Amino acid sequence: KQEVTQIPAALSVPEGENLVLNCSFTDSAIYNLQWFRQDPGKGLTSLLLIQSSQREQTSGRLNASLDKSSGRSTLYIAASQPGDSATYLCAVLGSSNTGKLIFGQGTTLQVKP
Amino acid sequence: EAQVTQNPRYLITVTGKKLTVTCSQNMNHEYMSWYRQDPGLGLRQIYYSMNVEVTDKGDVPEGYKVSRKEKRNFPLILESPSPNQTSLYFCASSLYSGVYNEQFFGPGTRLTVL
Numbered sequence: 257k258q259e260v261t262q263i264p265a266a267l268s269v270p271e272g273e274n275l276v277l278n279c280s281f282t283d284s285a286i287y288n289l290q291w292f293r294q295d296p297g298k299g300l301t302s303l304l305l306i307q308s309s310q311r312e313q314t315s316g317r318l319n320a321s322l323d324k325s326s327g328r329s330t331l332y333i334a335a336s337q338p339g340d341s342a343t344y345l346c347a348v349l350g351s352s353n354t355g356k357l358i359f360g361q362g363t364t365l366q367v368k369p
Numbered sequence: 370e371a372q373v374t375q376n377p378r379y380l381i382t383v384t385g386k387k388l389t390v391t392c393s394q395n396m397n398h399e400y401m402s403w404y405r406q407d408p409g410l411g412l413r414q415i416y417y418s419m420n421v422e423v424t425d426k427g428d429v430p431e432g433y434k435v436s437r438k439e440k441r442n443f444p445l446i447l448e449s450p451s452p453n454q455t456s457l458y459f460c461a462s463s464l465y466s467g468v469y470n471e472q473f474f475g476p477g478t479r480l481t482v483l
Binding site for chain 2: 288301356357
């Protein structure tokens with residue numbers, strides 16, 4: 257059974273710092289991995305999608321990497337800003353038949369001015 | 370604007386009173402699904418739909434029904450809500466269910482069943 261883990265559960269950094277969020281999964285047979293951002297009272301915003309054949313994806317200050325063999329993904333945020341404060345969730349697509357995403361518990365990030 | 374919308378956003382109801390949470394997407398997506406989010410349990414899939422008139426159970430379907438009569442709409446029906454269905458509900462959609470497709474989520478519906 258696929259399990260997704262995100263460590264740490266919470267992270268506090270000063271503004272301007274570069275940071276890395278971690279995501280690990282137990283079964284390397286994934287179709288893709290997606291990073292989301294969740295703000296209180298709002299939905300999940302898709303940040304990046306990495307196909308299983310890809311190693312990384314970039315969008316602005318965000319860079320996500322994928323290492324299927326080791327069951328790990330990282331989300332790198334460059335030059336963090338207070339507006340980056342949110343909960344970040346990673347999710348793997350384990351079955352194209354159901355389209356079910358298996359989510360980690362998330363990392364809550366606080367960027368202090 | 371391409372989006373997934375849900376209504377209502379907040380709902381407080383009582384045990385046994387039937388309710389429907391609507392979900393609509395304007396992206397012509399074939400695939401839609403429902404998740405619930407609970408503290409300590411994360412997000413779990415309730416039901417999904419590959420296309421019009423094609424629906425199937427996810428991991429936690431008990432107490433829920435869905436229908437997919439039109440491509441854009443995928444309502445979640447609670448025939449007799451119970452307190453254990455108090456949760457934050459999300460609707461999601463993607464072009465297809467396959468590997469290349471990014472999934473988009475709605476803003477969420479916070480349901481409280483008293």
